[in-house]
Structure formats: structure tokens, C-alpha cells
Amino acid sequence: MHDILIQIEAFGAVKQALPETVQMQCLPGTAIADLLLQLNHSYPAAAALVERCACAIGEDIVPRQQTLQHSTTLVLLSPVAGG
Amino acid sequence: MQHLKQFARIQDTALSQSSFDEIQHFPECGGIGIFVGTVRNHHEGKAVQSLKYTAYAPVAEKMIRQIEQEIQQQYGVSYVRVIHRIGDLAIGETAIIAMAYAPHRREAFQACEVAVERVKHEVPVWKEEFYCDGSSQYVEGCCIRKDHPPVEVHTHTECCNHPHTGENAYQWPL
Numbered sequence: 001m002h003d004i005l006i007q008i009e010a011f012g013a014v015k016q017a018l019p020e021t022v023q024m025q026c027l028p029g030t031a032i033a034d035l036l037l038q039l040n041h042s043y044p045a046a047a048a049l050v051e052r053c054a055c056a057i058g059e060d061i062v063p064r065q066q067t068l069q070h071s072t073t074l075v076l077l078s079p080v081a082g083g
Numbered sequence: 084m085q086h087l088k089q090f091a092r093i094q095d096t097a098l099s100q101s102s103f104d105e106i107q108h109f110p111e112c113g114g115i116g117i118f119v120g121t122v123r124n125h126h127e128g129k130a131v132q133s134l135k136y137t138a139y140a141p142v143a144e145k146m147i148r149q150i151e152q153e154i155q156q157q158y159g160v161s162y163v164r165v166i167h168r169i170g171d172l173a174i175g176e177t178a179i180i181a182m183a184y185a186p187h188r189r190e191a192f193q194a195c196e197v198a199v200e201r202v203k204h205e206v207p208v209w210k211e212e213f214y215c216d217g218s219s220q221y222v223e224g225c226c227i228r229k230d231h232p233p234v235e236v237h238t239h240t241e242c243c244n245h246p247h248t249g250e251n252a253y254q255w256p257l
Contacts, residue, residue, distance in 0.1 A: 011139050012209040013221040054228040056207075059141040063230035075139055081224030082136070082167055082208030083120050083179050083199060 004028050005071040006035060012078025014053055017046035026068065033064035035074070053077055092147040093140045093208075095170045098177045102166060106184055109161045114188040116195030120179040122172045126222070130215035136169045136178065139207040143167070146206045150198060160185035160194040165202050179203075 008022035022043075026035055032055055040047040054061050056075040068074075090102050106115055122134050151163045162184040172178060179202065183194035202208075203225075210222040 011137060011207060012224065016221075052226045052228060054207075054226075054230075056139065056142050059145045061142060061227070061229070065230065075142075077139055077142070077207045077227060078209065078221070079224035079226045080204065080207050081210045081222040082138075082206055083203035083210075 001027060004030075004068060006068060007073040008039065008076065009073050010053075010076045010078075012053075012080070014046060014049040014076050014078045017049050018043055018076075028069050029067050031065060031067050032062065032074065035068065036064065049078065050076060052079055090166070091144065092164075092166055093138045093143050093169055094166055095168070098166055098168050098180050100180060100182070103164055103180075103182045104162065109184045111186055112161050112184040112191075114185050114191035116181075116183040116185070116188075116191035116193075118179070118181045118195050118199050119177055120199070122174050122176050122178055124174045126212055129212075131174070131212050132215045133174065133213045134172045134178070135211045135213070136167070136172065137209050137211070138167065138169050143206050143208060147202060150201045150205065154183075154194050154198050154201070158185070158190050158194045158197070160190050163194050163198050165198050167202060167206070167208055169208070 003025040006024045010018050036050055040050055053076040056077055057072055085108055087104050106112060124131050147165050154163045160183050165181045167179050181195050181198045183191045185191035205227060211219060212222060213219045
């Protein structure tokens, strides 16, 4: 089974704690939660901010229990403050 | 079926009330609720020089449209629209416009206020403040993560003064 490539795109405060470009590899079927554990291991200074992020793929907010089947972009949405 | 204007809810150029549909399209309505949010020059005692708004547009566009629809049904109003600006904004520039048309003023005010509150607290938009002393920071916001127990109760003063206990928690009046 081949790894899939997940690009991390960050918005809001968490963006400042991560590099501009983050790409991670994982097996198909990996839960988003497990991928984020891997992310926190690589960037421990971002872990507390990642914990408060919602996740999105495309135009949908997705739960961390969801598994990743294909290469995609996973978006991290920090706590919001519009207006 | 009436044809209403199609426009982006997240825009990177100066906002205008001309983007919205005219009240004349809604002859049953006798009240307009409008909120225009502008950039002010201070925040928690610090002098603000400018703001930068960013958004994750794919979700933000979808969520604002959902919020508009929900509020129209919830408050029985004919028209609710919200547009939020992104990009670099100077003091005094318009950051958000909400418009609601209703048969009576009370529903128009209610719908307009709830629309603003929900967009501020639920939609993926972020505000970064740039201060006159050269520093900057993201304004503390509302966590929109829904896949963990909603134990968080916060009272940050800029964004809101109410506890967040679940989805669509805001009701008018407070």
C-alpha cells in the first residue's frame, strides 16, 4: 500500500506556529486525529494551537475521526474572530 | 420566482450597500435592519494602526449562506445577507455589512444582530491587529471545533461576552 501525501494549510493563530509549507505522508485510512499527532510531534510548539483548530477539507468541516483515503489538503482553522 | 443578486460573501475590495438587493423586491417588508462594522483605532487599551482580515473562503462562503437561510426561517424574515471584507484595512474602513428585511422592525433588528453575531463567532474569518507600537497579534477568537466535548466556556471581551455551549448558541436578545 502506497503512502498518500497530505498538505497542511493553516489559518489564524496556528499559521504563525507552523512553517509556510507542511507536507506529511501517511497510509490510506489514517485518521485525521492520528495525522495531527504526527504533526504535533514534528512541531510541538504548535500543539496547543492545533488542539483548538477545526479541520476542513474543501468546503466541509470534518471531524478528526474521519480517515484520509487520498492525497489532499487538510486545512486547520484556528478559533475565529471576524467582524 | 424572483431573481436576487448573486455576490460573494467574502470580498477583498471595499464593501458597498449597493451589493444587496433593493427592499422594493420585498413588498411585504416594512423594516430594514442594517449593521455596518468598521475598523476602530483601539483594542483593549492599545492603539491600533490597521487590521488584516483573512478567511478560509470555501467554508466561509458556505457557512454564511447557511446562517442567512437559518435566520430567515428562524425569525420569519424575507431577506438576510452578510458580506465580510478580507485583506488589509485602515481605520474607518468597513469590515462587515449585514442587511435584513422584515415585515416589522423588531424582526429586522433581531435578524440583523443574530446574523452579525453568528458570522463573528462561527465563520472562519480571522482578524490580525497591527498596533502603533509596531507589534501585532491575532485577536482571540471562538473555537469552532465540534468534534470534542464542548467544555470550553470563555468570556473574552472583544469577540463576545457569552458562554459558548454548543452550535448556534446565540439567541437574541442576550
